Amino acid sequence: MTTKLTPEEIARANEKAAKKKAARDKMLATKTIEKGLLIVHTGKGKGKSTAAFGLAARAIGNDMKVGVVQYVKGKWETGERKVLEAFPEQIEIHTMGEGFTWETQDRERDIRAAEKAWEKSKEMIEASRGDNPAYDMVILDELNIVLRYDSLPLDEVIEFLKNKPEKLHVVVTGRNAKEELIEIADLVTEMTQIKHPFRSGVKAQVGIEF
């Protein structure tokens, strides 16, 4: 099943590739700042928390320490935990959420849960200042949801994250990320759902949905 090419095609393709590489090398040479990033995964599609989980595992594999605060219970299931907990001295996960926000009409309870999770988040982020940081990456999973429902004072959260330790990577996930958060973020990715199996009657399955 070989795709045959003429020598001219090969030469053209190679020349094009060489030009691209030169341009890319030149671009990369201008990127010299090293700092902790504020990363946001938002959008209605899948993969926001999964990609954050992937970042956590990659960081662990790079001997970094990772802290996780889950603002919504049940987003990272036993599957994730089992893998990450193979590296207990490199990861600390706190599940603070009281359940899906849309599952409860109890504002008081939501707000108390959000505040507790935010206190823990600030604690982990503050512990990452200086020469001996407690964490290299802190993931605030589904923080966007509680901000969206105004369960936390947005301005305080933004002000705090804006002043995070310089070397610390902070990852925020959840749909409907606030404009103010996107403003101060370094890297924002929107996950857009193009196709979902529920539409064709397929049920949630272990290893995929949970």
Add this chain to the structure above:
Amino acid sequence: MTTKLTPEEIARANEKAAKKKAARDKMLATKTIEKGLLIVHTGKGKGKSTAAFGLAARAIGNDMKVGVVQYVKGKWETGERKVLEAFPEQIEIHTMGEGFTWETQDRERDIRAAEKAWEKSKEMIEASRGDNPAYDMVILDELNIVLRYDSLPLDEVIEFLKNKPEKLHVVVTGRNAKEELIEIADLVTEMTQIKHPFRSGVKAQVGIEF
């Protein structure tokens, strides 16, 4: 900060949870098909391979077996490998790519590498038929790139993936997913870049970019 609930709050929360569960169960009851999904992560944003890696780790955590073929070298770095290799009997990774497509200077070498990777992919997928499948999930990382550069015959790839083992989950990543692939996919997510640190002069960093 206390999260002590009054009896009223507990009663209300329980009632809500029961209602929610009933509604969710009713919805899920209509989703009866259990099958392996063809999942595509595409778009120009980050997180395509990272989310696939997260799916692999989640699957491993759920005692599933995962096979990975990397069509582009260097997408899954030592970080990922170190974590996944803590579960050697559940994961098999083959790195077949010869380097980033835009970096290589040799079109024919790209095509040979793509063909080799595709042969390995077919082998792993075929080995997952029947009652004792070799894998529960096979990830074809960056397959979209070689399809985009016509390094493989699209119709053959589509035809083969359309006839994958029914229970097997196949995850395909890479920007510029072909329409024909999206057509036959069950779950398609597009990662869109809203903001990238390169724009503010930040360089690629361990644990984030690699």
